[in-house]
Amino acid sequence: MSAPSLDAPRSKRQITKNNFELNAWLFMRVSGVVLIILVLGHLLIMNILDGGVHRINFAFVAGRWSSPFWQIWDLLMLWLAMLHGCNGLRTIINDYASKHATRMTLKGLLYVATVLVIALGTLVIFTFDPNIS
Amino acid sequence: MAKSAAGTLYRGNDGMWSWVAHRVTGVLVFFFLLVHVVDTALVRVSPEAYNHALELYKTPLVNLMEVGLVGAVLYHALNGVRIILIDFWAKGPKYQKGMLRGIIVVWLLVMIPGAYFMLIRTFESLFGSTS
Numbered sequence: 001m002s003a004p005s006l007d008a009p010r011s012k013r014q015i016t017k018n019n020f021e022l023n024a025w026l027f028m029r030v031s032g033v034v035l036i037i038l039v040l041g042h043l044l045i046m047n048i049l050d051g052g053v054h055r056i057n058f059a060f061v062a063g064r065w066s067s068p069f070w071q072i073w074d075l076l077m078l079w080l081a082m083l084h085g086c087n088g089l090r091t092i093i094n095d096y097a098s099k100h101a102t103r104m105t106l107k108g109l110l111y112v113a114t115v116l117v118i119a120l121g122t123l124v125i126f127t128f129d130p131n132i133s
Numbered sequence: 134m135a136k137s138a139a140g141t142l143y144r145g146n147d148g149m150w151s152w153v154a155h156r157v158t159g160v161l162v163f164f165f166l167l168v169h170v171v172d173t174a175l176v177r178v179s180p181e182a183y184n185h186a187l188e189l190y191k192t193p194l195v196n197l198m199e200v201g202l203v204g205a206v207l208y209h210a211l212n213g214v215r216i217i218l219i220d221f222w223a224k225g226p227k228y229q230k231g232m233l234r235g236i237i238v239v240w241l242l243v244m245i246p247g248a249y250f251m252l253i254r255t256f257e258s259l260f261g262s263t264s
Contacts, residue, residue: 029220032213040210043203048250053190053199058180061173078170085163092156113167121170124177132179 024087031080038077062130071125078121086114151233155212158205165202196255200248207243211236 007014047053064070089110097103175183189195215232219225225232 029213029217032210032217036210036213039206043206047199047203048247051254052251053187053196054254056187056190058176058183061176061183081166082170085159085166088156088159089163092160117167117170120174124170124174128176132177 028084028087031084035077035080035084038073039081042073042077062128065125065128066130075122075125078125079118082114082118082121086110147230147233151212151215155209155216158209161205162202162209193255193259196252200244200251203247203251204240204244207240207247208236211239 046056065074090107093103093106093110097106172186173183175186190199212233215229215236218232219229
């Protein structure tokens with residue numbers, strides 16, 4: 001591994017192949033604004049109003065997911081929150097894991113966890129059965 | 134060349150601490166989210182399995198941690214708005230300090246009644262209902 005280096009002053013800016021980092025930066029802001037409504041609304045309903053967490057049980061979930069409105073709300077919240085969090089952790093790993101192997105391992109774990117959790121959550125929302133025994 | 138480090142290094146001031154808190158709350162919320170999707174997935178196993186997991190959320194200690202979670206999410210959301218204003222509003226960088234004070238005030242105004250409603254049942258179960 002070579003030592004970290006800085007470009008010489010006034011050296012030409014490297015042309016990147018795509019705008020991934022710019023798009024990721026923009027995604028954090030756009031998804032963040034949407035998540036403010038989705039997540040704060042979710043926390044208000046689930047934790048604060050009308051007894052909060054103490055009234056949540058299987059029947060409560062079944063009642064909510066009988067409405068497509070809350071199914072779409074939860075699906076959108078799941079995807080946006082996971083992608084927003086995944087990109088946030090990617091940034092943090094890139095900042096603090098200086099060894100190439102550590103960085104790649106941590107990011108690999110992060111991406112696997114993200115894909116698995118998004119897949120699990122999506123599956124649960126789409127296949128929820130209120131009459132499961 | 135500045136005579137002292139104060140004011141030249143980007144270290145130790147509210148700009149840095151708000152950034153640290155944004156990262157810390159973000160990581161905490163992300164790890165909770167992983168757990169939360171898995172516990173909610175128990176609705177696909179059986180009502181009993183899900184209700185059993187939800188009982189944990191209603192215990193005093195976890196109930197208190199939920200207040201911390203809501204506080205972390207709320208800070209992250211408010212400071213996120215501040216970051217967007219710093220990035221996109223021409224006067225954002227000029228008012229970043231004032232905006233930080235503003236979000237702390239909003240945070241307190243929401244969290245004080247919020248924590249009350251989140252914890253009232255736990256208090257009643259621990260120390261007996263007054264009604």
